[in-house]
Amino acid sequence: MVKICCIGAGYVGGPTMAVIALKCPAIEVVVVDISKPRIDAWNSEQLPIYEPGLDEVVKECRGRNLFFSTDVEKHVAEADIIFVSVNTPTKTRGLGAGKAADLTYWESAARMIADVSKSDKIVVEKSTVPVKTAEAIEKILTHNSKGINYQILSNPEFLAEGTAIDDLFKPDRVLIGGRETAEGRKAVQALKSVYAHWVPEDRIITTNLWSAELSKLAANAFLAQRISSVNAISALCEATGANVTEVAYAVGKDSRIGPKFLNASVGFGGSCFQKDILNLVYICECNGLPEVANYWKQVIKINDYQKSRFVNRVVSSMFNTVSGKKIAVLGFAFKKDTGDTRETPAIDVCHGLLGDKAQISIYDPQVTEDQIQRDLAMGKFDWDHPMHLQPTSPTAFKQVSVVWDAYEATKNAHGLCILTEWDEFKTLDYQKIYDNMQKPAFVFDGRNVVDPEKLREIGFIVYSIGKPLDAWLKDMPAVA
Numbered sequence: 069m070v071k072i073c074c075i076g077a078g079y080v081g082g083p084t085m086a087v088i089a090l091k092c093p094a095i096e097v098v099v100v101d102i103s104k105p106r107i108d109a110w111n112s113e114q115l116p117i118y119e120p121g122l123d124e125v126v127k128e129c130r131g132r133n134l135f136f137s138t139d140v141e142k143h144v145a146e147a148d149i150i151f152v153s154v155n156t157p158t159k160t161r162g163l164g165a166g167k168a169a170d171l172t173y174w175e176s177a178a179r180m181i182a183d184v185s186k187s188d189k190i191v192v193e194k195s196t197v198p199v200k201t202a203e204a205i206e207k208i209l210t211h212n213s214k215g216i217n218y219q220i221l222s223n224p225e226f227l228a229e230g231t232a233i234d235d236l237f238k239p240d241r242v243l244i245g246g247r248e249t250a251e252g253r254k255a256v257q258a259l260k261s262v263y264a265h266w267v268p269e270d271r272i273i274t275t276n277l278w279s280a281e282l283s284k285l286a287a288n289a290f291l292a293q294r295i296s297s298v299n300a301i302s303a304l305c306e307a308t309g310a311n312v313t314e315v316a317y318a319v320g321k322d323s324r325i326g327p328k329f330l331n332a333s334v335g336f337g338g339s340c341f342q343k344d345i346l347n348l349v350y351i352c353e354c355n356g357l358p359e360v361a362n363y364w365k366q367v368i369k370i371n372d373y374q375k376s377r378f379v380n381r382v383v384s385s386m387f388n389t390v391s392g393k394k395i396a397v398l399g400f401a402f403k404k405d406t407g408d409t410r411e412t413p414a415i416d417v418c419h420g421l422l423g424d425k426a427q428i429s430i431y432d433p434q435v436t437e438d439q440i441q442r443d444l445a446m447g448k449f450d451w452d453h454p455m456h457l458q459p460t461s462p463t464a465f466k467q468v469s470v471v472w473d474a475y476e477a478t479k480n481a482h483g484l485c486i487l488t489e490w491d492e493f494k495t496l497d498y499q500k501i502y503d504n505m506q507k508p509a510f511v512f513d514g515r516n517v518v519d520p521e522k523l524r525e526i527g528f529i530v531y532s533i534g535k536p537l538d539a540w541l542k543d544m545p546a547v548a
């Protein structure tokens with residue numbers, strides 16, 4: 069029986085391995101992690117991450133051919149194929165701080181593999197890593213290889229949170245990069261045969277190692293660039309009376325452009341886009357390509373601009389101050405159908421409002437109060453370290469309350485910000501919300517979830533990203 073071990077039981081390692089176990093009953097899959105609470109949660113009824121469809125997959129295979137364990141060394145030693153899916157945060161100190169990937173966790177995993185292995189291994193990069201990481205990993209593994217043969221493969225993951233299970237069941241492509249040697253090709257075939265259990269052959273792409281590593285960074289940069297492009301246009305729509313939804317639809321109808329990923333928003337979030345673009349920028353700079361680096365940097369600059377533009381809209385519309393005013397925030401996760409808050413634009417928006425001394429009441433169907441308080445207190449990039457290594461949060465923000473109901477959050481509020489596109493926000497009773505808010509009552513829709521005309525009929529003053537402005541907002545400066 070082929071044995072797979074995955075180091076890192078996170079958003080990628082957990083769902084990816086669960087699907088491999090489901091689709092390949094003859095393979096034993098063990099997911100290991102240094103975090104005991106995380107492994108305990110994977111072994112419980114309350115999985116550590118919320119992902120539609122995940123519970124069913126785990127329930128079917130856990131205890132059959134899917135196992136979760138903290139006994140990292142034992143399972144690494146026994147495995148034929150080792151996936152490494154650990155954190156690759158942005159460096160906060162030293163050379164490349166604020167841009168380069170911090171490979172501490174990857175390096176310690178590689179050293180441990182080298183220490184405990186007694187048989188040949190295929191080591192698969194599942195984490196997103198800088199180009200040429202495989203070369204460094206190879207050096208660590210082969211430095212004291214005791215005659216063991218290691219083949220390194222790059223197999224970046226393209227799943228998106230909230231749709232992870234669907235993405236894994238029907239991937240647009242699976243990408244496998246390997247060495248162009250006989251052993252390298254054999255290893256690529258071995259991994260290909262795992263995916264071939266359910267992925268059509270023409271969707272499994274094989275390349276050299278560096279193409280696979282770079283394709284992952286490039287794909288995320290292209291995706292994020294589309295959002296920054298439509299968000300840049302949203303600012304121009306507001307200035308001219310055009311409607312960004314109409315513009316995006318018309319633009320996306322061109323089959324060369326396509327309709328997906330053109331939703332204007334308060335900004336993109338999530339653990340990947342910013343981190344991976346910063347990483348790409350750093351690699352360009354290190355390779356003497358400052359013009360290319362600056363091109364991609366602009367994607368992040370527009371994203372930051374979009375978030376601060378939103379905060380400025382809120383403050384300037386509400387008579388240039390939100391001091392002491394109650395602002396309801398609906399949605400804190402970085403997108404719908406996940407409880408993940410890493411790099412969520414809600415953090416920046418809340419910081420902006422707190423900077424103007426607002427009282428904030430937050431409701432998100434999947435994010436706990438503890439998580440929100442930790443996020444607001446955390447330093448930049450600290451979120452991307454294993455939970456038990458993150459700094460413990462100091463005192464909670466007293467101006468922030470977290471409630472479990474949208475109506476409670478909006479009661480007596482002066483303004484309401486929609487920051488995540490949860491479906492339930494589309495069908496709230498906005499008349500009831502209006503009746504219970506202070507007047508004039510403001511809605512700032514950062515996700516284009518509500519129908520602005522219907523809300524205006526109720527009496528709200530409405531700002532929706534990239535939509536024609538309410539008469540009230542027309543004379544206000546876009547960026548105060």
Ligand SMILES: NC(=O)c1ccc[n+]([C@@H]2O[C@H](COP(=O)([O-])OP(=O)(O)OC[C@H]3O[C@@H](n4cnc5c(N)ncnc54)[C@H](O)[C@@H]3O)[C@@H](O)[C@H]2O)c1
Nearest residue numbers: 076077078079080101102103154155156173195196225454
């Ligand atoms: N989240 C996504 O949607 C996504 C998608 C594609 C790729 N990625 C990439 O995948 C990688 C993992 O991302 P994630 O979101 O799953 O992160 P995560 O923080 O959810 O999970 C990483 C896990 O690795 C564990 N870990 C760290 N060092 C370890 C070690 N030495 N031994 C054992 N366990 C260790 C941590 O405790 C943590 O549970 C990152 O490189 C990320 O960029 C993420």
Ligand SMILES: O=c1ccn([C@@H]2O[C@H](COP(=O)(O)OP(=O)(O)O[C@H]3O[C@H](CO)[C@@H](O)[C@H](O)[C@H]3O)[C@@H](O)[C@H]2O)c(=O)[nH]1
Nearest residue numbers: 225226227228229295329330331333336337338340402403
């Ligand atoms: O038209 C759009 C699409 C997305 N977003 C925002 O962009 C962010 C990222 O969304 P999405 O890409 O759907 O989720 P992620 O889970 O971050 O997935 C991205 O990052 C992963 C990690 O690398 C990759 O594997 C995926 O392919 C890539 O889509 C979220 O804040 C979304 O709200 C928009 O604002 N407008």
